[in-house]
Amino acid sequence: MLGEQSAPSGAGSAYHSMNPRSADDTALLIRVAEGDPGAVREVLSRYSALVWSLASGLSKDPHEVEDVVQDIFVDVWRSAKRYDPKMASEATFIATIARRRVIDRRRRAGRRVDPEPLEEELAPGENDPGLRQVELDDEAAQAREVVAQLTGDRRRVLELSVVSGLTHREIAADTGIPLGTVKSHIRRGLAEVTERLKARRAALEEGAI
Amino acid sequence: MNGSGASGNGSNGHGVKHTDEPSYRDTLAALAATEGRGLYTSVHLVEREIERYELAVGAAFAAWPRGGADVVPTDGFEERVAETVIGQMTLVGGSRRGGQDLTVLRGSATAGAPTGSVSAEQAVPAPLAGALKLLGALGWFAAAALLAVVLRGGLSVTLEPEPARPLDAQVAALEAGGATVTPWADGGPAGDVVWSDRLNSGFMRIDGLERNDPTVSQYQLWIFRGTDPGTEAHPVDGGVFDVREAGEVIVPIDAKLGVGSAGLFAVTIERPGGVVVSSREQIVAVAFRG
Known part of the structure; x- marks a missing residue:
């Protein structure tokens, strides 16, 4: 692509x-x-x-x-x-x-958008022009790091949820992953992003900027 | 959780754990956030959590690796978008800025002291587009009243003067926005809903709802994206309004969220100030736009 x-x-x-x-x-x-x-x-x-x-x-x-x-x-x-x-x-x-x-x-x-072909092989931040385009600010960089570290089912589930916007049930049906597991992947993945953003904000407020 | 750091003074201690213990509230919030019920619709108990999660979802969405776009904007793209947004601002004018409730404008095409007049020839062939164009020259109040008459096939109409409002941009915007006219379904009031998906804006004309006492109850508009309310738990709040006099009222629609494509409009009776989620016990008007 x-x-x-x-x-x-x-x-x-x-x-x-x-x-x-x-x-x-x-x-x-x-x-x-x-x-x-x-x-x-x-x-x-x-x-x-x-x-x-x-x-x-x-x-x-x-x-x-x-x-x-x-x-x-x-x-x-x-x-x-x-x-x-x-x-x-x-x-x-x-x-x-x-x-x-x-x-x-x-x-x-x-x-049912399966986003662009999955790019699991492609480490974000490398040769991805799309990524360079989405070079926003610190906060996005934090999110990007979290996203980059996702692997396996959790990555797949989060992509379907965050990027494609499938419901949790749809994801479970599509992937065969049990609904409870889908939810917990999503919750944990997002909690991690949230934590990162929060830590970032705290650092900023403490005077980095 | 709590600390609910709304404006959260703080660099620390919102006390959100991110251990692996499943938290019901977190799970609920994550679910609501990813499935689009977050941010400005509230599932009351966890609104703040949802918001936090939805922002995380937004950040992850922006950060997700994606292919370079092979679609590029055409010339003047940014300027056109700016014009649309600014046109919308003008459209809503002061009523949104103060955050007050909707103003109800009562059509006075047939009442009141006439001082101006518009002949039918100008207006009658008017499908919506033409009507709207004509309206561009008039104030909102007069414009709405005139439109009501025009759409009903009235022949000639007299108008009360109206303190000028910058409606040209609004009318042009609605017109360009491909507004459609959808009548209220049988059994409800007379009138219809004029709405543009693209602009997420429009107004209702309603004749036949009972006067309400705003200290007891108010009317509230809901905009559904589909046509089956039974499957849509969270329609978009279209604003509350009052009917203070008999006859037709014209109510600008104040959609609190982007609707996308409106499939159905419904008016309910709610407690003063309206509600976030309607129990839908008293539905008084429905328009199927399909």
């Missing part, structure tokens, strides 16, 4: 801010929530590449993908007032909203 890298045009590099929690950035989503058009443009310039990359698996048609990206950013605006910088980085917050939309679309399209 992996054709050559194709950075969304106009995406610029600004979206992976090195310092995602400066006062300015914290204020950005607040300004969006307040209806500031300038802030919307700023959010777009930072995160459109990320969101595009998350949505682009949905279709080969750029118009269709754009449609989804548009929906996602409308949602970002609608949800912006709920953003709590203590809970997550902007990128994580936006990715969370994006995931909802993307999976929603997949479900509605009735496509």
